[in-house]
Amino acid sequence: MNAKLSGESALVRTVGHTKAHVPGEVGIWVFILGDMLIFGAFFIVFMYYRGLNPELFSQSQAMLNQNYGAINTLFLLASSWFVAMAVEDMRSKQVRLAPVFFALAMFCGAGFGVVKIIEYSEKINAGITITTNDFFMYYYIFTGLHFLHVLIGMGVLVFLWLKARAAAKNKIARTDDVIEKDMVLIESGASYWHMVDLLWIVLFPLLYLMK
Amino acid sequence: MLTLLRNPVTVAWFLLMLATCLSWWLGLDHDLSSASQAVVDVRYLSTGLILIAFIKVRIVIRYFMEVGKSPLALRLICDAWVLAVCAVILYLYWFPLPLVATSL
Amino acid sequence: MNTKAQLFCAWCGVGFLVLFSIGWWFIAGYIPPISPALSASEVAAFYQQNTGLIRLGMAITMFSAALSAPWVAVIAVQLKRIEGEFPALTYSLLVAGAVGVVVLVVPPMVWTTAAFRPERDAELIMLLNDFAWLFFVMTFSPFFIQNLVIGLAVFSDKAESPVFPRWVGYFNIWVAILLIPGGLITFFKTGPFAWDGVLAFWLPLLVFFGWFVVMFPLLLKAIKQQEQTA
Numbered sequence A: 001m002n003a004k005l006s007g008e009s010a011l012v013r014t015v016g017h018t019k020a021h022v023p024g025e026v027g028i029w030v031f032i033l034g035d036m037l038i039f040g041a042f043f044i045v046f047m048y049y050r051g052l053n054p055e056l057f058s059q060s061q062a063m064l065n066q067n068y069g070a071i072n073t074l075f076l077l078a079s080s081w082f083v084a085m086a087v088e089d090m091r092s093k094q095v096r097l098a099p100v101f102f103a104l105a106m107f108c109g110a111g112f113g114v115v116k117i118i119e120y121s122e123k124i125n126a127g128i129t130i131t132t133n134d135f136f137m138y139y140y141i142f143t144g145l146h147f148l149h150v151l152i153g154m155g156v157l158v159f160l161w162l163k164a165r166a167a168a169k170n171k172i173a174r175t176d177d178v179i180e181k182d183m184v185l186i187e188s189g190a191s192y193w194h195m196v197d198l199l200w201i202v203l204f205p206l207l208y209l210m211k
Numbered sequence B: 001m002l003t004l005l006r007n008p009v010t011v012a013w014f015l016l017m018l019a020t021c022l023s024w025w026l027g028l029d030h031d032l033s034s035a036s037q038a039v040v041d042v043r044y045l046s047t048g049l050i051l052i053a054f055i056k057v058r059i060v061i062r063y064f065m066e067v068g069k070s071p072l073a074l075r076l077i078c079d080a081w082v083l084a085v086c087a088v089i090l091y092l093y094w095f096p097l098p099l100v101a102t103s104l
Numbered sequence C: 001m002n003t004k005a006q007l008f009c010a011w012c013g014v015g016f017l018v019l020f021s022i023g024w025w026f027i028a029g030y031i032p033p034i035s036p037a038l039s040a041s042e043v044a045a046f047y048q049q050n051t052g053l054i055r056l057g058m059a060i061t062m063f064s065a066a067l068s069a070p071w072v073a074v075i076a077v078q079l080k081r082i083e084g085e086f087p088a089l090t091y092s093l094l095v096a097g098a099v100g101v102v103v104l105v106v107p108p109m110v111w112t113t114a115a116f117r118p119e120r121d122a123e124l125i126m127l128l129n130d131f132a133w134l135f136f137v138m139t140f141s142p143f144f145i146q147n148l149v150i151g152l153a154v155f156s157d158k159a160e161s162p163v164f165p166r167w168v169g170y171f172n173i174w175v176a177i178l179l180i181p182g183g184l185i186t187f188f189k190t191g192p193f194a195w196d197g198v199l200a201f202w203l204p205l206l207v208f209f210g211w212f213v214v215m216f217p218l219l220l221k222a223i224k225q226q227e228q229t230a
Helices: A026-052 A054-061 A066-090 A098-125 A134-169 A176-209 B002-006 B008-027 B042-064 B072-094 C004-027 C040-049 C051-066 C068-083 C088-116 C122-138 C141-155 C166-178 C180-187 C198-229
Strands: none
Touching (some): A026 A134, A026 A176, A134 C180, B008 B042, C004 C051, C004 C088, C088 C122, C180 C198
């Protein structure tokens, strides 16, 4: 595939990763795996309590709007894809589309936030709060902590976008050293954002769908 | 632009979007009771939804997070997480535990 | 350069962990926690049956809590090496750490107040018990800031041989986020987010202890490195 692409400057992958390579810096994986461990514990605690009172959980779940959950999944998936494309572009000597991709990723992240706020305000206006019952306790705490991750991620995306814009403005072909140094930051931030996506992928069926 | 579409990451994304739409549709309130023949047990439906979710998670880990190209140790840790969390969720769904402690 | 004072401070962290565990856990018996779902008479019974042990345990716990002050101070000294002349994050750590000592000292005093006159009205004993537990588990904010600024300072280290490896920064921020669920205990009497719950109490407690265990050898290493370069 690389040979085929070599004529096109935009997306030529000059830094081919043939060797095994940890995405980003090793330290970010301490955070990512640590967070996945904690959310794993959240999911398991949720299932344990669901098993104690399945009727309550089903009835409460019926009060959620599945469309919000689904649209937000699509938002985060699209956002993740844009980020992955931006990362690929950042590996080339001349960065072109990465800033656009990061901007689109932020747009999708913001879309997630807007839908989430609409959803929360609908629930609160209907008198459903964290103390309504066990199901809504989990709903608010899990989605709330996830939303905190989204907000942190938006900050990370702004940072990556600035990096990408600086790289795109630079008209001289970047050296491998510069690319490698940039990629450590870019891949770390991107991996974090993908983790935010994958946690939501599990929360979606757990809270909104399963009967 | 064409090269973007041929990228494995894009193929992965396309599958993820499809899987999400499938879950969305499966999760809608189909009137199962009225369909007199072959009533689907909702438990199989929920199991399917969980399995789809964890397949999606693995695709995200492998292709988006690029763990597929990473050292064996990281790949194993990630797969262990996916397998363990998915298995425990399904186990607790099919075989709920009694109340062991209020503090849990 | 003499690093004896720093080593002493680092060992104070170990002393804190050991003495706190002895007083609070083994003598007074606050692990597992008294459930917030218990009635006033059940709570009062705990204080009536364990009066002497609680008094002794709380005296030890109260003393041990202050040992976290030198521990935070020595971390601050190492952060100062990173930050140099205008150590804003270091000062934040010191202020947060000082408040942290208060958060660790006050609850034992309230618990021991409950054990001071165990014959008093059960409702009043429950009030003191509630106050101590809420103060102890819910007050995550100083520790949150403490771990956050350590993380930020580690990230800002651009030296060729940094004071702490960069993963320590991520680790500290992860710990900071993990302490947040403690802030939810005011809403619940049972379940994982109650003050005896798995996600609001056990997990943060485990992580808080783990944080000392991880930071201690790293601190010793950083002090040694400072000794060699100076």
